[in-house]
Amino acid sequence: MEYEAVIGLEVHAQLLTRSKIFCGCATTFGAPPNTQVCEVCLGMPGSLPVLNRSAVEFALKMALATHCVIPPESVFARKNYFYPDLPKGYQISQYELPLAERGHLDIQVDGRKRRIGITRIHLEEDAGKLIHSETRPLSFVDFNRTGVPLIEIVSEPDLRTPEEAVEYLKGLRDILLYLEICDGNMEEGSLRCDANISLRPVGAQELGTKAELKNMNSFRFVKAALEYEIKRQRALLSAGGEVVQETRLWDAAQGKTISMRGKEEAHDYRYFPDPDLVPVTIDPDWLTALWQGLPELPAARAARFQTEYGLPDYDAEVLTGDKALADYFEATVRKFAQPKQVSNWIMSELLRELKKEEAGIAACRVTPTALADLLALVEKGTISGKLAKTVFEEMVATGLDPETIIKEKGLVQISDTGALEAAAREIIAANPKEAADYRAGKTKVLGFFVGQLMRQTKGQANPQLANEIFKRLLG
Ligand SMILES: [Zn+2]
Numbered sequence: 308m309e310y311e312a313v314i315g316l317e318v319h320a321q322l323l324t325r326s327k328i329f330c331g332c333a334t335t336f337g338a339p340p341n342t343q344v345c346e347v348c349l350g351m352p353g354s355l356p357v358l359n360r361s362a363v364e365f366a367l368k369m370a371l372a373t374h375c376v377i378p379p380e381s382v383f384a385r386k387n388y389f390y391p392d393l394p395k396g397y398q399i400s401q402y403e404l405p406l407a408e409r410g411h412l413d414i415q416v417d418g419r420k421r422r423i424g425i426t427r428i429h430l431e432e433d434a435g436k437l438i439h440s441e442t443r444p445l446s447f448v449d450f451n452r453t454g455v456p457l458i459e460i461v462s463e464p465d466l467r468t469p470e471e472a473v474e475y476l477k478g479l480r481d482i483l484l485y486l487e488i489c490d491g492n493m494e495e496g497s498l499r500c501d502a503n504i505s506l507r508p509v510g511a512q513e514l515g516t517k518a519e520l521k522n523m524n525s526f527r528f529v530k531a532a533l534e535y536e537i538k539r540q541r542a543l544l545s546a547g548g549e550v551v552q553e554t555r556l557w558d559a560a561q562g563k564t565i566s567m568r569g570k571e572e573a574h575d576y577r578y579f580p581d582p583d584l585v586p587v588t589i590d591p592d593w594l595t596a597l598w599q600g601l602p603e604l605p606a607a608r609a610a611r612f613q614t615e616y617g618l619p620d621y622d623a624e625v626l627t628g629d630k631a632l633a634d635y636f637e638a639t640v641r642k643f644a645q646p647k648q649v650s651n652w653i654m655s656e657l658l659r660e661l662k663k664e665e666a667g668i669a670a671c672r673v674t675p676t677a678l679a680d681l682l683a684l685v686e687k688g689t690i691s692g693k694l695a696k697t698v699f700e701e702m703v704a705t706g707l708d709p710e711t712i713i714k715e716k717g718l719v720q721i722s723d724t725g726a727l728e729a730a731a732r733e734i735i736a737a738n739p740k741e742a743a744d745y746r747a748g749k750t751k752v753l754g755f756f757v758g759q760l761m762r763q764t765k766g767q768a769n770p771q772l773a774n775e776i777f778k779r780l781l782g
Pocket of ligand 1: 327330331332343344345346347348349454
């Protein structure tokens with residue numbers, strides 16, 4: 308029997324507010340343990356939470372960007388459970404009345420566009436962090452993260468493949484970065500993802516029993532964990548067995564999911580409205596102002612890159628997938644007005660160099676102006692396209708501008724016809740067989756001759772001129 312996967316994601320994004328969601332403590336990542344705490348986030352008796360307006364504003368921006376409906380009122384609720392990283396014994400979250408609901412995000416996989424429903428977006432506080440000693444049977448707890456604002460974005464079970472799940476997650480991350488409300492760093496835990504996944508016979512309406520996957524802190528792990536889980540559940544169902552409802556952990560080292568707890572051990576959170584916090588009412592004027600202030604989002608920017616710069620769909624998607632990269636592209640095009648050329652350089656040379664250095668565009672030593680200068684030098688014929696690649700590598704390594712590198716290394720293209728012709732004559736004389744072949748009509752041999760000349764001049768011969776010279780001498 309053929310099965311299809313039904314996948315829904317729960318994504319937690321840490322908001323980039325300066326202070327925590329219910330107190331004034333700082334949220335700086337990497338501060339010494341327990342230095343960013345107060346009576347509120349430590350859950351001391353008698354302390355009272357006060358909602359951070361910026362956290363609500365950031366959450367509303369995400370809700371607007373994902374086309375959610377924002378009800379006039381939402382309510383904070385206590386989610387009760389007991390764990391050493393949770394000082395109050397409950398987490399303040401939203402349950403029955405979330406901040407936003409019924410939104411969507413459009414994704415594209417293999418050229419196929421799909422709309423993925425967003426069930427809800429709600430605000431909540433983060434818990435602390437346990438650090439387990441490797442040498443002693445001890446665990447330490449750091450409450451710096453306690454009370455850091457999060458949004459949880461819950462999707463409809465609309466995703467059908469691991470690839471779609473990854474695209475959706477990337478899409479959310481892009482928007483968060485464009486809105487500048489989350490740093491999107493999955494390794495540091497600012498963006499976390501859980502998945503619900505079940506299988507059902509193709510064509511069936513009813514949902515199968517699902518497993519919940521946790522602990523997937525990279526796009527690669529999300530894909531691998533979902534692929535593994537599809538295989539596991541398919542094998543179970545094909546053998547006439549049943550999938551049990553449970554929470555499973557992705558074990559990256561073993562490359563598989565392992566059972567963490569079954570349904571009978573599932574938490575009963577006993578949610579109830581938090582009596583310390585009044586319902587959140589959203590002023591429609593505030594919402595309008597936020598809507599009008601939204602930046603151009605990835606999908607809109609990709610569409611504009613196609614119409615304004617005449618870029619293919621693929622280029623537009625890649626460039627706008629990273630806000631900083633899209634900014635870099637536009638800054639370069641302002642100085643060198645050949646968008647497709649700029650796009651080619653960024654997508655091949657620049658991205659390859661960045662990948663080598665495992666750095667983002669922000670750390671790139673080549674400024675848009677320097678790249679534009681380089682492309683202009685190729686355009687003018689000062690250097691060949693091939694040499695430009697060498698110069699570019701040097702620019703990435705040193706941060707110097709192209710003219711300086713070309714001067715220092717003596718890389719200027721040789722366009723002196725006399726000098727090239729003399730070298731060309733020698734090459735022809737040294738290769739009589741190839742010369743005869745060319746004259747007998749095997750014009751492909753021309754490439755061989757040009758290649759020889761390029762090698763002799765260390766790539767500095769003007770290739771177009773070299774072509775012309777050989778054609779003339781051999782003709
Ligand atoms: Zn605090």
